[in-house]
Amino acid sequence: MISSTLASFAALGAAFTWGLGSLLFSRSLAHVPAREPLSPAAANLFKNLLALGLFAGAAIGLGEALPPLAAWPRLLVSGAFGFALGDTLYFAALPRIGVQKSAMLGELNVPFTASLSFVFLGERFAPWLLAAMAVVLLGVTVVVSEAPKVDSAPSSRARAGVACAIGAALFQSLGVLVGHAGMEGAGVLGGTIVRMLGGCAAAFAVAPIGAWIARERPTREWARLVRPITDRALWKPLGLAALFGSVLGLPLFHLALRELDPGLAMVLFATTPLFTLPITRFFGEHHGARAWIGSWLGFAGVAWIVWLVQR
Numbered sequence: 001m002i003s004s005t006l007a008s009f010a011a012l013g014a015a016f017t018w019g020l021g022s023l024l025f026s027r028s029l030a031h032v033p034a035r036e037p038l039s040p041a042a043a044n045l046f047k048n049l050l051a052l053g054l055f056a057g058a059a060i061g062l063g064e065a066l067p068p069l070a071a072w073p074r075l076l077v078s079g080a081f082g083f084a085l086g087d088t089l090y091f092a093a094l095p096r097i098g099v100q101k102s103a104m105l106g107e108l109n110v111p112f113t114a115s116l117s118f119v120f121l122g123e124r125f126a127p128w129l130l131a132a133m134a135v136v137l138l139g140v141t142v143v144v145s146e147a148p149k150v151d152s153a154p155s156s157r158a159r160a161g162v163a164c165a166i167g168a169a170l171f172q173s174l175g176v177l178v179g180h181a182g183m184e185g186a187g188v189l190g191g192t193i194v195r196m197l198g199g200c201a202a203a204f205a206v207a208p209i210g211a212w213i214a215r216e217r218p219t220r221e222w223a224r225l226v227r228p229i230t231d232r233a234l235w236k237p238l239g240l241a242a243l244f245g246s247v248l249g250l251p252l253f254h255l256a257l258r259e260l261d262p263g264l265a266m267v268l269f270a271t272t273p274l275f276t277l278p279i280t281r282f283f284g285e286h287h288g289a290r291a292w293i294g295s296w297l298g299f300a301g302v303a304w305i306v307w308l309v310q311r
Helices: 004-031 040-062 069-097 099-120 127-144 155-183 188-213 218-225 232-259 262-269 272-282 289-310
Strands: none
Touching: 004 069, 004 099, 004 232, 004 262, 004 272, 040 069, 040 188, 040 218, 040 232, 069 099, 069 155, 069 188, 099 127, 099 155, 099 262, 099 272, 127 262, 127 272, 127 289, 155 188, 155 232, 155 262, 188 218, 188 232, 232 262, 262 289, 272 289
């Protein structure tokens, strides 16, 4: 077991890597040579398979065992919710409404997780911790209110992106809620591997549904799903994005998920938009004073949460 303070910083590290990974996925997918648009599900499956292989190798090298079989059902379902459904919907939102807007709507996983934890786990939050969460969300709202808009996107496309981002937040919250109990007593790598297995398996199971909606054959949808694996031109851009979005961030997130209450883990991970602001500035995007003020406000809320946790 580790201290709650270290677990809190692990959650913040996961937020940073997910923000950077989101930007890299958005930028790389916009520039890769493609005969046809790459589906969000395909990019997400590539990310999950790459991370699964690396985590499995690390677990073997470190001698870390897998969780007990009793924990597998929860972890597999958690991975299906979070890695298959949640991340795919998030990737679908990125080209429609942009990184910053997608990250902002991802903040809905905080009230979603808190509400679900209240209903199903009986979790309660101290008043000061609730106040700190409110400060974080206020800061995020101020930051994103000055985010660049995707002016070229038709309104219907933007609405679809908003719906995808909201759905992503809901499924990621469900994944956290279900996976929290399964991660208790499990090794970080071992628990992550089982969740990744659930996500990869669910990707192939859900593909026929997408084919049915598009009125196409399931085999065609499966071919699109595995395209990044067979097309080497996609390996470098997607691999770099997956390195930050999953390989570096997931162990940190699962460490926080195991050691902290689900609601607290999610509110710390919800600082992702606060990190994307300076990250996008590094890549040449400019933001006004209001966005920077909101960032400092959000980070003040984060610092308050960490201080309350370590008391």
